[in-house]
Amino acid sequence: MLTEKELKEYCAGARENYLAHISIDCVVFGFHEGLMKVLLLEVKDEGEWYLPGGFLLKKEPIEMAANRILKERTGLDEIFLQQFHVFGDPDRSKQHFDMYKDMIAPEENWFTNRFLTIGYYALVDFCETNPAPDQFAAKCSWRDLNDLPELKLDHALILKTALDTLRLQLNYQPIGYNLMPKEFTMPELQKLYETILDKKLDRRNFQRRMLGFSILTRSDQPRKGGAHKAPYLYSFDLENYKAALTEGFKGGW
Amino acid sequence: MLTEKELKEYCAGARENYLAHISIDCVVFGFHEGLMKVLLLEVKDEGEWYLPGGFLLKKEPIEMAANRILKERTGLDEIFLQQFHVFGDPDRSKQHFDMYKDMIAPEENWFTNRFLTIGYYALVDFCETNPAPDQFAAKCSWRDLNDLPELKLDHALILKTALDTLRLQLNYQPIGYNLMPKEFTMPELQKLYETILDKKLDRRNFQRRMLGFSILTRSDQPRKGGAHKAPYLYSFDLENYKAALTEGFKGGW
DNA sequence: CCAAAAGTGTTGGTAATACACCCATGC
DNA sequence: GCATGGGTGTATTACCAACACTTTTGG
Numbered sequence: 342m343l344t345e346k347e348l349k350e351y352c353a354g355a356r357e358n359y360l361a362h363i364s365i366d367c368v369v370f371g372f373h374e375g376l377m378k379v380l381l382l383e384v385k386d387e388g389e390w391y392l393p394g395g396f397l398l399k400k401e402p403i404e405m406a407a408n409r410i411l412k413e414r415t416g417l418d419e420i421f422l423q424q425f426h427v428f429g430d431p432d433r434s435k436q437h438f439d440m441y442k443d444m445i446a447p448e449e450n451w452f453t454n455r456f457l458t459i460g461y462y463a464l465v466d467f468c469e470t471n472p473a474p475d476q477f478a479a480k481c482s483w484r485d486l487n488d489l490p491e492l493k494l495d496h497a498l499i500l501k502t503a504l505d506t507l508r509l510q511l512n513y514q515p516i517g518y519n520l521m522p523k524e525f526t527m528p529e530l531q532k533l534y535e536t537i538l539d540k541k542l543d544r545r546n547f548q549r550r551m552l553g554f555s556i557l558t559r560s561d562q563p564r565k566g567g568a569h570k571a572p573y574l575y576s577f578d579l580e581n582y583k584a585a586l587t588e589g590f591k592g593g594w
Numbered sequence: 595m596l597t598e599k600e601l602k603e604y605c606a607g608a609r610e611n612y613l614a615h616i617s618i619d620c621v622v623f624g625f626h627e628g629l630m631k632v633l634l635l636e637v638k639d640e641g642e643w644y645l646p647g648g649f650l651l652k653k654e655p656i657e658m659a660a661n662r663i664l665k666e667r668t669g670l671d672e673i674f675l676q677q678f679h680v681f682g683d684p685d686r687s688k689q690h691f692d693m694y695k696d697m698i699a700p701e702e703n704w705f706t707n708r709f710l711t712i713g714y715y716a717l718v719d720f721c722e723t724n725p726a727p728d729q730f731a732a733k734c735s736w737r738d739l740n741d742l743p744e745l746k747l748d749h750a751l752i753l754k755t756a757l758d759t760l761r762l763q764l765n766y767q768p769i770g771y772n773l774m775p776k777e778f779t780m781p782e783l784q785k786l787y788e789t790i791l792d793k794k795l796d797r798r799n800f801q802r803r804m805l806g807f808s809i810l811t812r813s814d815q816p817r818k819g820g821a822h823k824a825p826y827l828y829s830f831d832l833e834n835y836k837a838a839l840t841e842g843f844k845g846g847w
Numbered sequence: 848c849c850a851a852a853a854g855t856g857t858t859g860g861t862a863a864t865a866c867a868c869c870c871a872t873g874c
Numbered sequence: 875g876c877a878t879g880g881g882t883g884t885a886t887t888a889c890c891a892a893c894a895c896t897t898t899t900g901g
Contacts (some may be wrong), residue, residue, distance in 0.1 A: 360615050360708065360877065361613055361614050361615060362613050362614060362616060363615060363616070363710060388856075397682075397710075400708070401684065401729075402682045402683055402684060403682040404681065405709065424679065424680060426677065427651075427656065427677060427712055429655065429712075430655055431653045431655060455613065455652065455653070457616060457650075457656065458614075458628065459682075459711075463678055468688075490606055492812065495615040509766075509842075511847060512766070512847065513762075526853085527853085527854090528852080528853070534847070538847055541692070541846070542847070543627065543891070543892075543893090544853080545854090545855075545856085545891095545892090545893085546855095546890070546892085546897085548854085548855090549890090550889095550891085553889095559600060568852080568900050569850090569851055569852040569853070569897075569898070569899055569900075570851085570852055570853045570854075570897065570898040570899060571852095571853085571898070572852080572853055572854085573853090573854085578708075582877060593680050594765065594787070594793070594795070642881080656853090666871090679888090749869080770871075779880085780880085780881090781879080781880070796863095796864075796866095797880080797881090798865090798882075799863070799864065799865080800885085801881085801882090802860090802862090806862085822871065822872050822873075822877090822878055822879040822880065823870060823871040823872065823878090823879060823880045823881070824871075824880085825879080825880055825881080826880090847871085
């Protein structure tokens with residue numbers, strides 16, 4: 342939590358540098374040990390959580406802002422980002438940053454403005470991230486998707502919408518390149534799909550289908566060391582992967 | 595084109611009533627005589643065209659603003675609207691309303707601000723619309739999708755993105771309820787799909803597929819009067835239609 | 848040698864494609 | 875009566891889902 346002086350400086354700086362009424366919120370998905378993770382920030386000691394977000398510099402492209410914000414929270418560059426919706430209910434930010442309301446006059450308080458927030462979802466490699474809190478949070482950390490805390494504002498809605506969009510996207514786009522390490526086994530990739538969809542899939546059919554997309558390259562070396570039979574290692578064929586991203590899978594009509 | 599006085603009043607009013615930096619642009623699709631139509635506005639005598647759009651009142655929900663704007667342009671209420679993307683390139687509105695630049699100081703000119711525009715697409719019944727221009731246009735009229743004039747700003751990009759989204763949407767959602775009259779024949783509906791997709795479809799397979807969705811009700815009365823065999827009339831089964839809208843067609847995974 | 852993980856093969860059903868034939872009507 | 879538009883049927887194919895067997899490896 343900021344002191345009164347810090348808050349006033351922040352608000353003055355925000356008004357000078359940021360475009361009014363616009364914010365960006367990011368739903369960052371990661372995948373680790375068979376669980377879907379979401380990156381969240383926690384207000385110190387209050388058990389209040391919210392999505393990584395920020396504002397748009399006056400001359401900054403939107404996507405660049407999202408990248409900047411995520412770079413600050415995760416340390417990562419070149420994240421897979423997808424804009425999915427704008428949330429603009431006039432009341433959505435009513436109780437935002439209520440705790441600061443006695444420190445500053447409402448007309449000076451940046452946060453009492455109405456904000457439309459542009460929702461992005463991001464897919465990142467869990468192991469590569471270095472979560473770092475912003476100035477309003479005590480910590481930034483991964484939370485399990487099926488064990489989420491209560492979220493501030495409409496962030497629960499934003500998260501749910503992101504998840505729905507991601508699940509839909511699965512049907513006509515490859516995903517995984519951004520969530521998996523460079524090399525992985527087919528069962529590991531399957532676990533990712535099962536986790537996102539929250540549903541068990543058939544091993545053999547999954548493999549056939551995946552290979553049918555021709556976006557995977559099988560390595561010569563199987564993964565060794567584990568108990569049981571050594572699985573093959575795969576990596577994404579980036580060229581075909583990107584082609585599939587733009588063209589989509591099932592032609593439909 | 596506005597006079598200097600009108601412009602100054604407009605800008606003062608806009609600053610007072612509208613949320614800064616946000617605009618809304620709508621791609622309104624209609625369907626008539628076998629052709630896909632888009633509603634456009636033309637600046638008087640200049641051959642410059644642009645999409646119906648407007649601004650967001652300070653306390654207005656986004657969707658309500660889109661509805662309000664479309665009501666003004668088309669006379670229609672309860673239009674099918676779908677938010678599809680936010681366009682926010684910092685340079686996107688650089689040359690917007692250039693012709694007014696000598697009338698008003700830049701800092702007073704509402705239009706020299708940076709705007710992020712929220713793109714909506716709408717599907718409407720062509721025959722029900724009463725196109726009406728806004729205060730910056732001489733006329734508002736339907737144009738053929740395959741014979742479009744040059745558009746101002748990034749409106750060509752917005753239109754293309756809307757069309758791509760619509761085509762994608764076809765794969766997992768029913769459409770047509772908003773584009774067709776109450777009753778229609780199967781070949782008429784097929785023409786709609788063919789027009790949107792810009793592709794010929796097989797008569798029999800189209801029918802089988804459509805009926806398979808169980809969103810159509812066949813009327814007892816065939817359409818009479820035309821030459822040749824009288825085709826059946828269909829209407830949408832609203833209950834199933836809406837269920838299909840939310841649940842989607844092909845389950846995918 | 849057995850349990851557990853992983854690789855591969857087969858089959859049946861469903862849905863999409865590509866066809867051909869019949870019916871009604873106006874000219 | 876024939877051209878045209880429209881309704882319906884069928885065979886072939888491709889894909890998806892369900893299922894079974896074999897192989898490898900550590901304990």
